[in-house]
Amino acid sequence: MNHTEKLTRYTANFVDELVISGLRDVVISPGSRSTPLAMTFSEHPEMSQWVILDERSAAFFALGMAKKKQQPVAIVCTSGTAAANYFPAIVEAYYSRVPLAVLTTDRPHELRDVGAPQAIGQLKLYGDYVKWFHEMALPEADDTMLHYVRSKASRAVNTASEGNAGPVHLNFPFREPLVPDFTLENLWGEHTGHAYYPTFTGSRKLRDNQTEQLFDQLKPYGKGLIVCGPHTDHNLAVALVQFASAWGLPILADPLSQLRAGKHNKDVIMEGYDAILRDETIRQKLKPDYIIRFGAIPVSKPYLFYVKEHGDVPQFIVEQEAGYREPAGNRSQFIYADAVELCRELAAKKNTSDESWLASWQSMNHIAKHHLLNQEEDLTEGSAVRVLAETIPEGGNLYVGNSMAIRDVDTFFATTSKSVTILANRGANGIDGLVSSGLGAAASGEPTALLLGDLSFFHDSNGLLAAKQYNINITILLINNDGGGIFSFLPQKNHEQHFEALFGTPMNVDFSRIVGMYDGTYAHVSTTRELQDALEASYRYHGLSVIEVKTDRTENMNWHRGKWEVITKELLKKLSS
Amino acid sequence: MNHTEKLTRYTANFVDELVISGLRDVVISPGSRSTPLAMTFSEHPEMSQWVILDERSAAFFALGMAKKKQQPVAIVCTSGTAAANYFPAIVEAYYSRVPLAVLTTDRPHELRDVGAPQAIGQLKLYGDYVKWFHEMALPEADDTMLHYVRSKASRAVNTASEGNAGPVHLNFPFREPLVPDFTLENLWGEHTGHAYYPTFTGSRKLRDNQTEQLFDQLKPYGKGLIVCGPHTDHNLAVALVQFASAWGLPILADPLSQLRAGKHNKDVIMEGYDAILRDETIRQKLKPDYIIRFGAIPVSKPYLFYVKEHGDVPQFIVEQEAGYREPAGNRSQFIYADAVELCRELAAKKNTSDESWLASWQSMNHIAKHHLLNQEEDLTEGSAVRVLAETIPEGGNLYVGNSMAIRDVDTFFATTSKSVTILANRGANGIDGLVSSGLGAAASGEPTALLLGDLSFFHDSNGLLAAKQYNINITILLINNDGGGIFSFLPQKNHEQHFEALFGTPMNVDFSRIVGMYDGTYAHVSTTRELQDALEASYRYHGLSVIEVKTDRTENMNWHRGKWEVITKELLKKLSS
Known part of the structure; x- marks a missing residue:
């Protein structure tokens, strides 16, 4: 041969x-x-x-x-x-x-x-x-x-x-010559009809006595809290809501949990927890009896403070496979088991919760949402995400950038009965590779929106070429605050001498040119109405569509802080009444 | 504290x-x-x-x-x-x-x-x-x-x-908080006036008996060949030329050897060796008695064939420090010593070479240059590099991309009395990071040209932002053959079904848009005259200047092959006469 x-x-x-x-x-x-x-x-x-x-x-x-x-x-x-x-x-x-x-x-x-x-x-x-x-x-x-x-x-x-x-x-x-010869007979080799190593991997399931032992730890308490981090298993939503409803427990649902969107009941889902937990007094008043978390910790920083401040609260972390994702540093019990199966088993073991606990969360969540999602005309980072959530088509995907984008989705993406898959790169939370990651998801052919900031858009602007080459349908909502918006929320902000050069890093470039270079459609919008029209139109286009919202980093920080202050004030009044 | x-x-x-x-x-x-x-x-x-x-x-x-x-x-x-x-x-x-x-x-x-x-x-x-x-x-x-x-x-x-x-x-x-306090007294610490570890690193020098032993191996032979790969030490040129002249040896000088440009004598420098060694018969006729190579192997593929075909010829490789850069796989003697010092020592030991050997190389080099560098009007990849070499200012830098760019510089950058530093990324020869590498060199403030193809320009187009931010003066000569031009020279070219998708990879984009986005000056030129004018103007501009030459991959391959054929034909005639 x-x-x-x-x-x-x-x-x-x-x-x-x-x-x-x-x-x-x-x-x-x-x-x-x-x-x-x-x-x-x-x-x-x-x-x-x-x-x-x-x-x-x-x-x-x-x-x-x-x-x-x-x-x-x-x-x-x-x-x-x-x-x-x-x-x-x-x-x-x-x-x-x-x-x-x-x-x-x-x-x-x-x-x-x-x-x-x-x-x-x-x-x-x-x-x-x-x-x-x-x-x-x-x-x-x-x-x-x-x-x-x-x-x-x-x-x-x-x-x-x-x-x-x-x-x-x-x-x-490989040695040269490198070109194969596809005229060979029986090119693809012997076909046995199945893989070389067909593999049946069982999922992890607790033994009955393990489930009992777990239940024994939970049943004395009325104020349990379910927390759900990033997941891609769409079956989890129904099972988890069923469990939470049966026990009367609130679920704090990360935007990547796939719990906020879909046909399942949302009564127990608290998507406003990031705003609710901004204030330390409120966090103290809301001390739970136990926390059951499914998957990695949510993106919310107030939630991290909350769980750290209640390090004595028993915490249970459910993972499909072994892992040690507990950045709060709290003692934790790890449960390595299929989450859907575990939820079904726990739901069957009726437990009674403190009714006022769930009701209180529901009422706070209502207040937070009322302020976060009101139909203001001003185009802010918040209202942009709200409009994005409202217009995304049934069955669509939302790929979310890191830094401010994922935090804005956490705050402004409300529960919806639409089916929407929300994805992000939360392994290392980089601002790199996001245009390409979004396009990889969009290549599925389903309507796909990508939300990201100007630094991320710039970092992987080479990714746009794939949209042109394969005419992939994607709507990119580019929030351009001309630099690193998240740094305005950090103490570095107070050091004017170095701030703009090292952290603000404004690029001051006209992105419409690069969108044009890759044959994309570009729109700059200034009001929520224009944004809504542009988004709706983009889902009818073929190929790349970039919609740019220009914001100001300092205004944005003040606007966010204003929202949180109003919410905190109203919640404090309510909790002390 | x-x-x-x-x-x-x-x-x-x-x-x-x-x-x-x-x-x-x-x-x-x-x-x-x-x-x-x-x-x-x-x-x-x-x-x-x-x-x-x-x-x-x-x-x-x-x-x-x-x-x-x-x-x-x-x-x-x-x-x-x-x-x-x-x-x-x-x-x-x-x-x-x-x-x-x-x-x-x-x-x-x-x-x-x-x-x-x-x-x-x-x-x-x-x-x-x-x-x-x-x-x-x-x-x-x-x-x-x-x-x-x-x-x-x-x-x-x-x-x-x-x-x-x-x-x-x-x-x-680092733990939070992360912001330092620069108001501290004695901020920069104790100053002793020197570094913590001042270090005196000696250079390697052969002992007298080692030099003698080396000389004993060389002196019986008249047809020695000096080969010089990439170097950045500008002192090497004078010492090497002195050694080669004293012994009557030709130097095959890689474009990155820093031997082609500068005030030193160029009589013994053969920059046309890539074209000379294209033909196997010629390579056979030019068998040397020994090869002394300084540094890594040159970029030229014909040279690689030449040295492989003469595996029995004693080969000496001079490196400043230990290394094993010998991709031909030939037996070699390694000399780890300072090259400048070694050249001086060998130059002092007068050796007599076969005079016709150097004369023959000089005459062949003359023929190759005559064909490669004639003042044709047509704008080709070759004439573009010739014009670039002619117009680059005294004391300037030329940063060269990989793939076709470095090969074109090898073929078309003739010896010159101007001082020009030629740099490239020949460690791993990637097409990545070249815009940024060129800008890093240009940040020296010296006039700097960057020669690269469209794939490299695209790959690191993010690098252009630095030119805008720091208003760095750089002339980018972009040879756009709309894809991977080098692949047209490889056997993959004959497989039409897959060629364009996998190797040709045309992008078909208008680069003037991205140049504009970063506030650069853009010119598309179609003749050597226009190119010359644009290059000369670019060195007077401040900031980023991109000059684009559009070529056709197949035409380019045919044009190169045409040149090599004419040269080979004339050299064969000469060698057999």
Whole structure:
């Protein structure tokens, strides 16, 4: 068998096995050394291919797509710093538990450590940020090696997905010539009808005595609190609301919990808790008997203060798989079990809560929402998010940037009976890669809005090219406060000498030009009415649509603080009455 | 001593020691956790500060600056994926031996591994790509700890610079509050007038018997060849030419050798060797008796073929410090010694060469140059580089992109008596970070041109923001062949079905828009005359100036091949006569 046939059969069996094992999307960045994999992915009839030039954007695009689809996505690049550009998205995927199959290509061993061009050490390149690394063998195509390459493909897909999902990394050395021959007979290899390693992964379930033991700790108390952090399992909402309703408990629901939007009952969902918990006196008065948290801690900083100030309150943290996400530093009981199943079991064990506890939360939540969501005409960061929430179509996605964007969604995205999936990169909370992450989710074809600030828009503006190339429908709501708006809320604000240069960092650029460069539609809006019209129109457009809202960082800070003060004042009056 | 005083004294002593140890430039990316370092750098009167938003660009900006200045530059970022965005530039700095002090800031230990926001594992984040990693202690300010922090600052600067230069990484955990107090007395600490670790690093020098042993191997032969790869030491040119002239040896000089431009004699410099060595018959006829190479292998692929085809020819590789850069895979003798000193010693030991050997190379070089550099009007990738070389001002810098740009400079940048420094990122040869690298060099204030293709321009278009922010004078010559021009020279070209999507990757965008967004001057030129005028004008402008030449990938390939064929034909005729 000649070199080209060995190369072709090796890569064809690998790619075919990825498909059979359930991976259907690949994001390829151009290069030479990656030719065998790139061309084979292109050739496979059941693989969807996305070619994205900037590897940093490519990896975030794959992340957004994998997060939305809840399926592993492959990324392929050439050797050298191309692979290093994947690093930010790999770190994010690791912490936010998103399955990626990272496939880097490399010079063969005789061209390593000799100063050959584009040859860098790629073994374990991503350190502890991948769940599994394997250096692939050079292409061979006898039965043993075709079984080998299939087994590694199957394991890559399984490992990325099982347990806490995350990235895996395979590094492929390839010798020249690099072009495969797709005219070979039986190109895709032996088809047995199933994957090399079909895998049945059970979900974790508490034994009856463990559930009893847990219930025994909860039942004496009437003022329990359910807290729900980021989740992507849409089944959780119904089960969790059922449990909370049965026990009469309020749920503090992070915007990424998928609890605020959907057909389920929202009576027990308190989306205004961030505003409610701004004041220390209020936080003291609202001391709970226990907290059951599902998943990671919510984004809300007042909630963090609240839980830290009540470190003596028993806290239970429910995770699907082992993890230690407890940044408050409180003692906690960890429950590693399927959340839906656990909610059903607890809901069945009727418990009686202090009725005034839930009623009090409901009434406070009503007050907070009344002030946060009133139909003012002024276009602020808050009213922009409110209008965005109101106009997003049924079945749509909202991808949310970090820094101010996610906090504004926390504050201004009210419960709704529409089905909307809200996603964000909360693994490492970076401002990088967001345009691409949003586009990766938008590539699903569902109506998708991306909310982000000007620094994030700038940071990944290269991501916009994919919208042009693939005519992806996306609505980007760009909140431009000309710099780092979140810093105005921090003590650094008081140091005028350094503030604008180091933290405010105004760019003062006209983003309509870059939107135009990528054939997008651009609108600058100044009122809530204009914003509403522009948003509604954008969902009818094809391709990229950017709507810019310009705000002032200091005004924005004062406006937010004004809202919180009014709410705090009214809540304090109510709580002391 | 309170928290803020400890924090302030710790960071102030650190930054002050960097200055005393010789580091004068810092590139800061905005963030919160980095506040103590960022503000202290800003406050120090002897530190030049550059604030660059995109950390990937920031690190490449520092790389270009450090490469130009031959001085270490510090980079500072906040915690999380910000630090991961540094990775591509760190890999490049490692392989191209550029000193960087990478200063990442981090959450303190109690906020690690608990799911806290923007907290990722940053220890040894860059794996084997830094020369030294140290996890800094939490800020303290007793004498012991101020000595400690100074010692680490001094060591960081020294380690980055000594031996084979490269990046070092210090990770700083900081607790809140993060804002230092610059009103403290004796803010910058105890001044002894010298660094904590003043370091005298000797250069390597062969013992007399080693030089004799080397000379004994060379003296029997008349047809020696000197090859010079990338160097930044401008003293090398004179010493090397003196040695080559004394022995009557031709020098094949890579464009990055700093041998092609300058006041030294150029009679023995063969800059046309890439075109000369295109043909296998010619390569066979030009078998040398030995090769002495200074530094890494040149960019030329024909040279690589040449040296591989003559694997039996004794090869000597001179490096300042230990290294194994020999991608041809040939047996080699490594000489670790200061090149300038070695050249002087060898020049003193008069050797007599085969006179026809040098004359033959000179005549072939003349023929190659005649065809490559004729004053044609048509604007091609070749004539564009020729005009660029002709117009670049005395004392200027040329930063060259990878892929086609460096190859075109190799072919079309002729020897000149102007002083021009030619720089490129040849550590890993990536197409990333080039706009920022060029701007980092341009920040020196010397006239600077950056030559690069459309994929590189796109990849680091975020780098342009620095030109606007700091009004840096730079001339960017953008060769736009709408995609990956180099791939047209590879076998992938023959696979039409996949070629454009995977390799050609046309973007079809109007770059004038992004140049305008960053307040740059843009010109599209169609003739060599227009190009010449635009280039000359650009050196008189302030700020960013982008000149775009649009070419066709296939035409370009045919044009290059046409040139090489004519040259080969004439050389073959000559060699057989």
